[in-house]
Amino acid sequence: xxxxxxxxxxxxxxxxxxxxxxxxxxxxxxxxxxxxxxxGFAWERVGDMPIDAFDLALDRSGTVWVTGxxxxxxxxxxxxxxxxxxxxxxxxxxxxxxxxxxxxxxxPDPDTLMTTTLSTTRRSLDGGFTWQQVDDLGDYGLYEVPLxxxxxxxxxxxxxxxxxxxxxxxxxxxxxxxxxxxxxSWAGAHDFVALPPGSxxxxxxxxxxxxxxxxxxxxxERYRESGLWRAVYYVGERLGVVEQEGGDVRALLLGRISGQxxxxxxxxxxxxExxxxxxxxALPEGPPFGVGGGAKAVLSLGxxxxxxxxxxxxxxxxxxxxxxxxxxxxxxxISDSIFLAAAALGPEGRLYVGLAEGGTARGWxxxxxxxxxxAAEPPPAPEEAESLGLSVSPNPARGAAEATLSxxxxxxxxxxxxxxxxxxxxxxxxxxLGAGRHALSVEAGSLPPGVYVVRVxxxxxxxxxxxxxxx
Numbered sequence: 001x002x003x004x005x006x007x008x009x010x011x012x013x014x015x016x017x018x019x020x021x022x023x024x025x026x027x028x029x030x031x032x033x034x035x036x037x038x039x040g041f042a043w044e045r046v047g048d049m050p051i052d053a054f055d056l057a058l059d060r061s062g063t064v065w066v067t068g069x070x071x072x073x074x075x076x077x078x079x080x081x082x083x084x085x086x087x088x089x090x091x092x093x094x095x096x097x098x099x100x101x102x103x104x105x106x107x108p109d110p111d112t113l114m115t116t117t118l119s120t121t122r123r124s125l126d127g128g129f130t131w132q133q134v135d136d137l138g139d140y141g142l143y144e145v146p147l148x149x150x151x152x153x154x155x156x157x158x159x160x161x162x163x164x165x166x167x168x169x170x171x172x173x174x175x176x177x178x179x180x181x182x183x184x185s186w187a188g189a190h191d192f193v194a195l196p197p198g199s200x201x202x203x204x205x206x207x208x209x210x211x212x213x214x215x216x217x218x219x220x221e222r223y224r225e226s227g228l229w230r231a232v233y234y235v236g237e238r239l240g241v242v243e244q245e246g247g248d249v250r251a252l253l254l255g256r257i258s259g260q261x262x263x264x265x266x267x268x269x270x271x272x273e274x275x276x277x278x279x280x281x282a283l284p285e286g287p288p289f290g291v292g293g294g295a296k297a298v299l300s301l302g303x304x305x306x307x308x309x310x311x312x313x314x315x316x317x318x319x320x321x322x323x324x325x326x327x328x329x330x331x332x333x334i335s336d337s338i339f340l341a342a343a344a345l346g347p348e349g350r351l352y353v354g355l356a357e358g359g360t361a362r363g364w365x366x367x368x369x370x371x372x373x374x375a376a377e378p379p380p381a382p383e384e385a386e387s388l389g390l391s392v393s394p395n396p397a398r399g400a401a402e403a404t405l406s407x408x409x410x411x412x413x414x415x416x417x418x419x420x421x422x423x424x425x426x427x428x429x430x431x432x433l434g435a436g437r438h439a440l441s442v443e444a445g446s447l448p449p450g451v452y453v454v455r456v457x458x459x460x461x462x463x464x465x466x467x468x469x470x471x
Contacts, residue, residue: 040329
């Protein structure tokens with residue numbers, strides 16, 4: 001056990017690493033310098049009981065869903081506080097959970113849920129009360145192609161061997177063509193990501209799994225090998241995308257090399273064709289070794305920033321699109337039996353993590369007390385913040401929010417809305433404003449639900465504020 005002064009010094013170092021601005025170089029952290037459980041963030045429990053959360057996701061309304069030991073739960077926050085877990089029906093153990101977030105033929109359908117387990121994919125159309133088996137493939141990966149893609153709304157599912165796709169919102173699935181088909185060594189998938197507009201291959205689907213990374217240019221119907229294919233055994237656990245300086249999109253991959261301890265990170269600048277660096281960058285996970293290890297999530301925070309969340313609770317952050325990583329915290333309660341099984345960004349921009357202990361229900365869901373999402377710009381300097389104030393309410397907001405800015409002196413002001421990759425999606429104001437308080441409407445309009453950032457530039461002063469827009 002580390003002494004209290006050493007622990008305090010370590011906490012201070014972690015806080016400093018987390019506060020580093022976008023684009024700053026972050027050194028890799030040696031295993032002996034890794035954060036201790038509970039370091040780095042102001043953690044708080046979620047819900048009224050531990051439920052062993054093996055997956056964690058949000059529906060289009062911002063409701064948190066978790067696959068627990070007894071079935072999928074949702075978090076009722078109507079009473080305030082940490083909320084109460086609601087179990088619609090007892091259900092066989094599920095590995096993955098996906099609330100479908102788009103619009104169905106009759107409008108929004110937040111009650112449509114998908115789960116996979118034991119080579120079975122199921123769907124619920126009533127918020128988890130009843131379930132129907134829709135495919136006999138599916139163990140790990142479950143993904144809905146997002147808005148903006150030529151194939152938005154498609155549902156993809158993966159297993160240790162094989163991938164399937166659905167064009168009718170999970171009602172039925174068709175097995176995809178994958179490398180090695182017919183040879184007894186088909187490629188499966190643990191995770192998927194569709195490259196966004198502005199990338200070198202917009203709409204391309206990347207599938208990470210047993211043999212590396214496969215690529216599909218037709219929405220998941222046919223896959224081909226990438227440059228990281230069978231180079232090593234068992235590569236490819238979690239995928240994500242970030243935006244580099246200049247607007248180029250970079251794909252990120254977390255995975256493992258058979259026979260070697262710990263998680264490794266790779267990146268691709270050409271739509272997943274080639275990956276570097278050779279052999280990947282080691283991301284030490286910390287003890288206890290052999291319990292719940294591996295990558296659990298790659299979460300984009302906006303611009304070039306992202307979090308890598310690992311199974312032994314260690315959380316890494318990159319500010320330079322994956323070129324370097326630094327350990328910035330660790331989930332609480334990690335032990336020789338409790339591990340981190342899932343992670344997601346909540347509707348308010350906080351980090352949620354699900355802990356589990358197989359066969360029991362001792363693992364809680366936790367979240368950070370602070371917002372972790374960030375704009376593509378570094379935070380303003382203290383002297384800038386004094387001359388410019390910004391707040392957004394309500395937050396989260398349905399349909400519209402109000403951004404209130406205060407100016408010490410008259411100035412030319414530009415107010416924009418940035419998406420999770422730091423791209424400008426709306427201009428709220430561009431012109432002179434007098435000293436005092438000013439209110440601007442932030443309209444969701446046709447924007448997909450999610451976490452955005454209001455950015456205000458007044459002269460040399462800059463202020464940013466995350467806002468979650470819901471339908």
